Amino acid sequence: MLNxxxxxxxxxxxxxxxxxxxAYVLTRLEFKGRKLLWAVIMLSLFxxxxxxxxxxxxxxxxxxxTNSLTGLVVLDSLGESAFFLMxxxxxxxxLPKELEESGYMDGASIFQVFFRIILPLxxxxxxxxxxxxxxxxxxxxLGPFIYxxxxxxxxxxxxxxxxxxxxxxxxxxxxxFAGLIITLVPLVVxxxxxxxxxxxGATLGAIKG
Numbered sequence: 418m419l420n421x422x423x424x425x426x427x428x429x430x431x432x433x434x435x436x437x438x439x440a441y442v443l444t445r446l447e448f449k450g451r452k453l454l455w456a457v458i459m460l461s462l463f464x465x466x467x468x469x470x471x472x473x474x475x476x477x478x479x480x481x482x483t484n485s486l487t488g489l490v491v492l493d494s495l496g497e498s499a500f501f502l503m504x505x506x507x508x509x510x511x512l513p514k515e516l517e518e519s520g521y522m523d524g525a526s527i528f529q530v531f532f533r534i535i536l537p538l539x540x541x542x543x544x545x546x547x548x549x550x551x552x553x554x555x556x557x558x559l560g561p562f563i564y565x566x567x568x569x570x571x572x573x574x575x576x577x578x579x580x581x582x583x584x585x586x587x588x589x590x591x592x593x594f595a596g597l598i599i600t601l602v603p604l605v606v607x608x609x610x611x612x613x614x615x616x617x618g619a620t621l622g623a624i625k626g
């Protein structure tokens with residue numbers, strides 16, 4: 418569970434910040450090639466993610482990041498999702514352009530506009546993206562299963578899979594069900610506490626004006 422908290426927490430923190438920066442650049446800034454870049458990102462929605470598994474593993478192996486929780490954090494933090502970009506980008510597009518213009522007129526730089534104006538006003542969308550990232554990373558099995566070979570570094574999903582494998586050779590239903598309960602508790606808590614934020618944030622980006 419500690420491995421899972423480290424992996425999910427750090428990946429969510431870094432990944433959400435990168436998503437916010439990318440969404441701001443692609444939706445609020447004007448530059449050459451922006452539409453082409455968006456088109457390429459949208460094209461990635463039609464490509465199965467499993468196709469990138471082999472080249473990703475080769476890259477991670479060459480960089481010495483296999484069998485490392487930090488390597489998993491790097492992989493999942495830098496691996497941007499078009500779905501999250503669309504969600505947060507749609508939310509940022511609903512913000513009035515005059516807010517940025519007034520900031521520039523007061524002498525603010527592009528970084529100050531982003532961190533002091535756009536970021537605070539996009540809190541609801543950012544929280545929603547962060548929640549979805551937490552749930553996705555917590556339930557992620559394939560990545561940790563492929564990249565981690567040391568049992569002491571397993572996440573909760575891989576550990577439960579190994580416990581299920583052991584059940585083929587001995588019967589220990591008490592331990593297995595105890596592990597299942599431990600696995601489910603964080604998800605239930607997140608759902609109970611943040612279900613309203615998920616619903617509100619998911620619809621805010623769809624309303625413009």
